[in-house]
Every structure is written in structure tokens, then in C-alpha cells.
Amino acid sequence: MTAIANAFAEQTTNQTRTGATTFANVSGAVIASGDFVAGQKYLILVSCQSSLSVSSANFRLRVAHGGTAFADSEYSVQPNLANTRMPYLYFTVWTAVASEDITLQHATDVAGNTVSTDQAVLFAMRLDADLTENTDWFYNENTTSNPLGVTFEDGASVAFTPAVASHLWLLLYRHQRTASAATSQGESWADLSGGTAANWGLWSVEGELTTSDIHFSSFARAISLPASAHTFKAQGRSETADVFTHLRSAVFALDLGKFKDASQVFTAGAVGYSTTSWASAVATLAHTKTVNGNVLIITGNIDDLAANTTTATHRLQVDNVDQPDTQTSDIYPTSPANNDSTDQAGFAIFTRENITANITIDHDGHSNVATTPTYSDRALVCFSMELAAAAVAVEEGEWFPPVIHPDNPEVVSVY
Numbered sequence: 001m002t003a004i005a006n007a008f009a010e011q012t013t014n015q016t017r018t019g020a021t022t023f024a025n026v027s028g029a030v031i032a033s034g035d036f037v038a039g040q041k042y043l044i045l046v047s048c049q050s051s052l053s054v055s056s057a058n059f060r061l062r063v064a065h066g067g068t069a070f071a072d073s074e075y076s077v078q079p080n081l082a083n084t085r086m087p088y089l090y091f092t093v094w095t096a097v098a099s100e101d102i103t104l105q106h107a108t109d110v111a112g113n114t115v116s117t118d119q120a121v122l123f124a125m126r127l128d129a130d131l132t133e134n135t136d137w138f139y140n141e142n143t144t145s146n147p148l149g150v151t152f153e154d155g156a157s158v159a160f161t162p163a164v165a166s167h168l169w170l171l172l173y174r175h176q177r178t179a180s181a182a183t184s185q186g187e188s189w190a191d192l193s194g195g196t197a198a199n200w201g202l203w204s205v206e207g208e209l210t211t212s213d214i215h216f217s218s219f220a221r222a223i224s225l226p227a228s229a230h231t232f233k234a235q236g237r238s239e240t241a242d243v244f245t246h247l248r249s250a251v252f253a254l255d256l257g258k259f260k261d262a263s264q265v266f267t268a269g270a271v272g273y274s275t276t277s278w279a280s281a282v283a284t285l286a287h288t289k290t291v292n293g294n295v296l297i298i299t300g301n302i303d304d305l306a307a308n309t310t311t312a313t314h315r316l317q318v319d320n321v322d323q324p325d326t327q328t329s330d331i332y333p334t335s336p337a338n339n340d341s342t343d344q345a346g347f348a349i350f351t352r353e354n355i356t357a358n359i360t361i362d363h364d365g366h367s368n369v370a371t372t373p374t375y376s377d378r379a380l381v382c383f384s385m386e387l388a389a390a391a392v393a394v395e396e397g398e399w400f401p402p403v404i405h406p407d408n409p410e411v412v413s414v415y
Helices: none
Strands: 006-011 015-018 024-031 041-052 059-065 075-077 086-095 102-108 114-126 137-142 153-160 167-179 185-194 198-206 215-225 230-238 244-255 262-267 280-287 293-304 312-318 345-355 359-367 374-384
Touching: 006 024, 006 293, 006 345, 015 024, 015 102, 024 041, 024 114, 041 059, 041 102, 041 345, 059 086, 059 114, 075 215, 086 167, 086 215, 086 244, 086 345, 102 114, 114 345, 137 153, 153 244, 167 185, 167 230, 167 262, 167 374, 185 215, 185 244, 198 215, 198 293, 198 345, 198 374, 215 262, 215 293, 215 345, 215 374, 230 244, 262 280, 280 293, 280 374, 293 312, 293 359, 312 345, 359 374
Parallel strands: none
Antiparallel strands: 006 114, 015 114, 024 102, 041 086, 041 114, 059 075, 059 102, 137 244, 153 230, 167 215, 167 244, 185 198, 185 230, 262 374, 280 359, 293 345, 293 374, 312 359
């Protein structure tokens, strides 16, 4: 059996930065350069939960390679409640550069404030050794800055036709935008058309500090697709024309049929939160394995919290154990968007776990207010790092001697 090359890091101890308005690495939130092969392409995933010590200014998050920021990763937000966690999920496809680490960074906008970041998780998976670009995986980013109209407008987009019907496909979208006024909603979602048509992951967030806000939305889910033409897009709109401006967007599609095991669950309808700790079953998935080894687990949903004093709390567990660690004891309240009563925005977290048996995965939650706050578009996906069909990877210049098969001496394999 062959596992796809991948690397993983997590920091589950809260890290703070006080009195500095420049970006700095979140300690321990790093994938070292030694985990990459220079010149090769990798899927990068990063998530965390961050907060600010006050509710009157912004904090910032971004992901960097070798200290240089991915411009499309920056998120700048003013929390409505001090010390309330704001969730963050970023992805990109990166061509590795020698001696460059991947790091998560945070900063404050006002000296004296404290930004805190916890539950930081980073993952990298090599795409070009065992998978074929524009067949097994697709990626597109749109870096054109343009004002958004009142109807959904296309950002990044990929068109593809699955080679095999009924494979699960992992679909990721993100959308980054700014606002010029604080009285209008900026919205984004994922749009899938073709043999299967759907929209999901709708974020709707009003502007706040329009001189410094950078809205950042993203969502991940898996879906079974027929072998027919599809177009997958990140789309955005402005409730009032031209108030919001598209900065950058991206989409990524991956054929999970290329991996040994994959499973998913997705439900769209809104459900009211319980106020009892962890009593809301946001998403539950029974994953059946055919091979031992690492699996990647991603979960997320859209929260409609209805008021700027309402929070939700989330955790991801594998067989009733926190993954990543300390989520139950941290019990962080999150308020991903509360600038306006109509705001709704996403929560996401992921992990990589080594399994030797079938597992049950739970995304649990609760709210500080009963019924009115709801969760919807809850998605949970799990897939193994073991490839469905093992292949011999030969680096350029390598040579292996012929192998004579003991059961049939006339059969010789040459690599």
C-alpha cells in the first residue's frame, strides 16, 4: 500500500501577541520546509480560532511561505465581543520553494491589544506525484479586483467532467472582499452546475470597520458526482451595488475515488441550537475503513446567530475524543459574524488522525441562547491518505534492477 505524501502540524495551546501591529508567526503552527520537495505542487490547508482582547478594533490572520504572505489568505475582522473566537479556514495550491516553511501568522491593528490564536491546524498534501492535474484535481484562483453587483458574480471557477461516475469529490471554495460602507451585506457561496447543481456555504456579513475590514469566507464539503460536465465556482454579491469589492477567490476539486476510503455527510436545513453543552449534533459520520493509516477529517457549517450577543461553541471528536485536543476544556464561544441580525457565517475545523478501526466522527455544538441561533449547511468528510491504487514512484535518475517473480520465473518486472 502507498500513502500520498502529506504533512501535519497542530498547536492546541493558546498563543498570544500583545502590543505589536506587525504580523508574527503563531508559535508551533508551522510545517517545516523539510516536509516539501521544491518545485512540486501541494494542497495547503490551515484552520484556527482567534480572538481579540477588545471589541473596538481589528485583528488579522494570514498564512505565509518563507515569511512571505499568501495575499489571498488575509482576514481582518473586528469581533463584536471581546475574547470571542473567530474561526478561519484557508486553502491554496502552492509550488514549494526550497527552504520555505508554511506558517500561520497573526497581528493586531492597535498597539496594546492582544490577539489570541488556538486550535491551529496545518496540513500539506503533495498533488503531483500520485495524482494528475486537471484530471484528478482542479484548482483556479481569481485575483481580479472588481466591485460586486446585487446579483451573484463569478469569481474563481473550474470546469471538469469526472472520469468515473459516483465518485465523491472534495470541493473547497474561498472568497475575500472589502467593504466601503457599514450598512450593507456582503455575500458569497459555492455554486455547482452541470450534471449536479447546488449552492451551499452562504456567508452574509455586514461591513463594520470599512477602512480595515477584509472579509474572508470559505467552506468545504464532499459530494458524489455523475460522469458529466460540471462547473464549480466561488461567487459573491453586494446587497447594495458596489459597496463590496471582490479581492481574490479560489476553488479546488479533488477526486476522492483516488483514495482507499472516503465518506461524507451533508445536510442543508436549519436547526436550532441547544443551550446544553455539546447537545446539538451538528454532524455525525460513521467512517468504514478498509486500510489502517492516516485519514483527513474536515467539518464545518453555517451559523446564523441572530444577534451580536449570541455565540455558538463547537468541537470535533473521533470516537468521543477531541481531535484536535483540548476543544472540550477550551469551550471557546465563537461568533463568526454578528455585525447585523441577518448575518450568517461559517465555522470549520479539521484534523488528521491515524486509525486502525472503523470510527465515528461527531461535530457537536451548543449556543448561549436557545432556539433562535441555528446551524445549517453542515458538512463532514473523511478520507484516507492511502491511495486506491498503489504506484511505484521513481524519481528522475533512479534505477531499480529487474525483479524475477518466484511463482513464474518467465515474468520479469522492470522499473
